[in-house]
Amino acid sequence: MSNPLPAPPLGECLNAASPLQSTPPKGERRGGRYFLFCQGDILLTKEGTIPCGDTPPIELKPWEEVTVLKHSPKGGAGRGLLVGLLSHPVTDREDLQMVPLRKTFHILSAEDYQLAGKCAELVYFHQNSKFCGVCGGEMRWQTEISKQCKECGKELWPSLATAIIVRVTRGDEILMVHAHNFRDRHYGLVAGFVETGETLEECVQREVWEETQLRITNIRYFASQPWPYPSGLMVGFTADYLSGEIELQKAELSDGGWYKRDNLPFLPDPSSIAYRLIMDWASHD
Numbered sequence: 001m002s003n004p005l006p007a008p009p010l011g012e013c014l015n016a017a018s019p020l021q022s023t024p025p026k027g028e029r030r031g032g033r034y035f036l037f038c039q040g041d042i043l044l045t046k047e048g049t050i051p052c053g054d055t056p057p058i059e060l061k062p063w064e065e066v067t068v069l070k071h072s073p074k075g076g077a078g079r080g081l082l083v084g085l086l087s088h089p090v091t092d093r094e095d096l097q098m099v100p101l102r103k104t105f106h107i108l109s110a111e112d113y114q115l116a117g118k119c120a121e122l123v124y125f126h127q128n129s130k131f132c133g134v135c136g137g138e139m140r141w142q143t144e145i146s147k148q149c150k151e152c153g154k155e156l157w158p159s160l161a162t163a164i165i166v167r168v169t170r171g172d173e174i175l176m177v178h179a180h181n182f183r184d185r186h187y188g189l190v191a192g193f194v195e196t197g198e199t200l201e202e203c204v205q206r207e208v209w210e211e212t213q214l215r216i217t218n219i220r221y222f223a224s225q226p227w228p229y230p231s232g233l234m235v236g237f238t239a240d241y242l243s244g245e246i247e248l249q250k251a252e253l254s255d256g257g258w259y260k261r262d263n264l265p266f267l268p269d270p271s272s273i274a275y276r277l278i279m280d281w282a283s284h285d
């Protein structure tokens with residue numbers, strides 16, 4: 001299905017440095033990939049892939065274009081990547097679909113899912129950095145991923161909300177909790193945002209203490225995960241129980257306790273680092 005109004009060539013809307021506009025080396029695939037968002041959803045093809053081609057899959061207004069990234073997937077030719085924020089969801093195209101970003105974990109490749117998350121974070125950054133916090137001047141893109149104030153020159157990069165998540169174990173048991181704000185009945189791990197002036201390890205100890213009144217030891221880094229909901233970084237740790245009896249922080253948690261491998265509660269979504277932490281433990285005796 002073709003667009004009723006063909007979109008202008010990308011080069012007309014983008015600055016001269018646009019990788020989409022440059023002449024591709026001989027043999028390189030022409031065109032770009034389009035990471036287009038609307039109200040927390042991302043536009044995918046009916047087949048569940050990121051739209052790509054010489055022109056956008058739908059007509060884009062100039063103000064719907066957020067930024068352009070250079071991106072060269074492993075082993076593939078470099079193609080420009082246009083990030084956009086649509087004014088309205090696409091609902092009238094049989095060849096396209098809007099999908100909640102979280103669900104694309106199960107649809108896109110791991111690489112594309114992470115890339116889509118990065119693009120979503122840049123859209124969030126764009127929406128929340130229109131004007132300079134120092135002088136109120138207009139912020140304009142300076143690099144692919146940063147802005148600068150037109151008036152006073154202040155530079156601004158997307159800020160990450162950093163949170164820790166920790167798997168606490170005691171013998172053959174794991175500490176799992178259910179928070180009031182969980183959207184389903186799953187149980188997760190103790191987690192919380194890092195505060196200013198705090199190390200990650202201090203945050204791990206503080207969160208475990210605040211949520212359960214337990215003392216822990218042997219805190220070790222596990223892995224990290226970008227969490228683009230809307231702009232976070234989850235840093236995963238493991239730790240051993242040291243002392244104390246569980247006293248749940250009632251304002252935040254509705255339930256929690258020690259669980260064994262053969263008696264685990266409803267688990268978090270596989271897209272989460274909590275799931276990875278739990279499965280990593282469950283798969284080792």
Ligand SMILES: [Zn+2]
Pocket residue numbers: 132133134135136137149150151152153154
């Ligand atoms: Zn300024």
